[in-house]
Amino acid sequence: MATVLSLSGSPSTSSRTGKLLRHLDTLLAAQGHEVIPLDVRTIPAEALLGADFRHPAIIKATELFAHADGIVIGTPVYKAAYSGVLKALLDLLPQYALTGKTVLPLATGGTTAHILAIDYALRPVLSSMGAGHIVQGWFTLDKDLTAHEDGTLTVAPAAGEALTQVLDQFVSALGRTPLLAAAG
Template identity: 75%
Template sequence: MLSVAASPSATSRTGRLLRHLDGRLTGQGHRIIPLDVRTLPADVLLGADPRHPAIVRVAELFAQADGLVIGTPIYKAAYSGLLKCLLDLLPQYALAGKTVLPLATGGSTAHVLAIDYALRPVLSAMGAAHIVQGWFTLDRDLTVGDDGTLVVAPAAARAVEQVVDQFSATLHRTAPQRDAAPGSDAAHHRAVATTPVSVR
């Protein structure tokens, strides 16, 4: 599974929320590959070169993933420009056959429909097989402690955990039987989280 954080900020609450949820999904038996889009070379993203090795590698990660969590801050009622740059460089049907969970954060409930009206149509056009119920979390419900630990307000935590659990259940239902075979290499590796991907 690929967990894609699409904020340009190194201290993004969106990114922290995704990494927090990665732990929950790992505990449910999924192998998570975290991808922070901001670590990709800016000149490659802005230069729109789909043949650059960094983009080719990311396209491979998308192709190999059975599911994707895509998290973005909402700016001016739309997903981040960083995510737009990446999606534009991927193959037309990079999400074909994938199960996708869209997540967003923002400062106002005025942006709550951005997932359905801005992001979901793009994911659908890229061939996603299942786009499960997404979730929008208000910035004020995400605080960061002095030690860098993310704290999610209780009501927001329950809501986002519910959609993550539904996403996880959908993945388990659609996973090939061989992927879940007891003792198989796939079953062993799926339960191990990896370090974040930084492609240069």
């Protein structure tokens, strides 16, 4: 069983990105992984914006990264890049906080014009932080994610198939049985 840190880089409490990550948390937990959710928006702004490396919330986040085998990072795309709150946290982590980690980058956005944000904005930062393996990222349009009042999420069929494929790659990279193989 791997420990997976599920990091939402959305500043919004009603974020589709956050709901997508919690949906994936359930799938990963069903495979026997220990999943630890972390929403960057819950870290005090003064710690993030003041670059307070000694703030207890920053220390705790650093420890979560250190103990994780894999990290799923989700972000909404704003102006062709990942969120500012996610950037603020990544900047406060140790330079090689992702060394030896398997990372799955995910992004949501309103238009396909942002589809390259993972490869051209987020992936270089993750690489510079020493990620051991960055699996193929996944971008989906907001319209393909329907959040329900009960907290559940419905993913459009075509988007759901693509999501299952990238999640399988992530799970395989963690050394576990892929979801498709387990379901079949």
